Amino acid sequence: MRGVVMHAPGDVRVEDRPDPRIEQPTDAIIKVSAACVCGSDLWPYRGIEKLEAATPMGHEYVGVVEEVGSEVTTLKPGQFVVGSFWASDNTCEICRAGYQSGCVHRVLMGTIGTQAQYARIPLADGTLVATPEVPPADLIPGYLAASDVLGTGWFAAVAAEAGPGKTVAVVGDGAVGLLAVLAARQLGAERVIAMSRHESRQKLAREFGATDIVTERGEEGIERIREMTGGLGAHSVVEAVGTQESMMQAINSARHGGHVGFVGVTHDVALPGLGLFGALVHLHGGPAPVRRFLPDLMELIGDRTIDPGRVFDLDLPLDRAAEGYQAMDERRAVKTLLRP
């Protein structure tokens, strides 16, 4: 089959790779309908995360079940499925508490590589959620978004306790930040402030439900949020970048007693103890337990209540994956969809 392999920073190729096979009786093989490039794929692309060897890429996916292992009981060939970037059994104590990304048997899909024609999905019963029927083509991007960026943005908004009566500020205007705006609004937030300097992203944020746009960053951004909230700070803040500046901007934009949900992968970040102590906020985040939210999100997508697929502004055949990485690296695209 054809699949994306990263050989070195900036060097992404589509190559022939071995077809995946059932390795464990709990595996399924899916024919990938669509995959995409994640902001976190840019870390090794930019040389910030070290690549040990040529690496198959991709951890977001939707597809049709091709084959199931002997112990898979809830899925059958022909079903359209969505899964998250962590495979999880969905039965352990951590999964049952809603933290499938911390499942005791979890497998990181990034080690498998879903930017390919086929993919092996471990712990298929726990990981995959099927739609009632194979969806129409125009819903594919939405379901694909649920696999990571929507689920991650949703988790961030939930972690920030977005809800009725709340003012929610979102730091970061990438796909996750934009979908956190959508999530906050769906969760009933009264006011959703998108922090963005890019006109096209501001526009999408407005369409997803942002009530206000703040273009300032850092100390000025914090000051602006305080001005807009009677000097108190936002009830809820989503952090969807992962830098020192964005984390501190998020923490200090929240009011005392407020909630910060962080989902940007925090490279080179060190949170100062006294700053965190004095902020008196709730801080929750990490790898999003997307599986917790998938059934509900898939229903909202299927009945066309939400259209998270709009974050994909570049749609390419798999063989042109390198272009998709480059466009995201140069911030010409918010998110690239790849069709095998």
Added chain:
Amino acid sequence: MRGVVMHAPGDVRVEDRPDPRIEQPTDAIIKVSAACVCGSDLWPYRGIEKLEAATPMGHEYVGVVEEVGSEVTTLKPGQFVVGSFWASDNTCEICRAGYQSGCVHRVLMGTIGTQAQYARIPLADGTLVATPEVPPADLIPGYLAASDVLGTGWFAAVAAEAGPGKTVAVVGDGAVGLLAVLAARQLGAERVIAMSRHESRQKLAREFGATDIVTERGEEGIERIREMTGGLGAHSVVEAVGTQESMMQAINSARHGGHVGFVGVTHDVALPGLGLFGALVHLHGGPAPVRRFLPDLMELIGDRTIDPGRVFDLDLPLDRAAEGYQAMDERRAVKTLLRP
């Protein structure tokens, strides 16, 4: 009046200070029945926190109302009252949300100095809670504990979401840690693990409701908590020390999705971003909003359900305050009560 003044690290004196007067119409003056030395008073005593000038000390207090300002409506002379180390109006939006330590009009009692015969209490209506009657002498230490260490330990246990069915680990065996043990048990926790190496403190932890003692620290302590919780980590962890090691021990002793409540003042702490991201925990802490809990805690003390005053293992007249500081500095005493 007589009052404690710190002149330099290790140099604590009891001196004549001016009697406090009503300065704002919302002030009250109390005759201090008892005050005490806080773990945080040891930071400047040890030279870790810089003293700018000779400083009146103390922020924990119980006493009898002597005089009230013209705008004080809920208190009258003769009432026995307990207050927290932050004076707060208890009416602003932050207070109403239960974060009185972040009140928009807050005043830090440490700048006033309650280790003295009298103290001025700002925002008296919001800050002070009166008992129905002047309590018997043997309850004074308990009420005094509510002013800070009990309220802080309680907040830490609440922030860690201690409750029925939960396993709670407590890092730190000072007065706050010990009272977090008591709080966790009162909140219904199934299992409360005190992390302590000191026999007398272990004993008190047991009396306060600890079901298990762990003597290991750091990586070994984390390993031990994991062994005791089926490899998962504790549901809830209280951090009551404030060092880099104790914060990381707390975060890494919690399971994915678990809750860490931190109340140790985090000097020289920097939380690594990726470590926090990967831990996938809830983190909440800072200066405890003791006022939120005072009415309930005072009821539990008044009806003798709990006896938090037992953390005071040194009881001195105010004039011997220097001995009290020294005993705590040398860890010969858990907490020193001072009687003006």
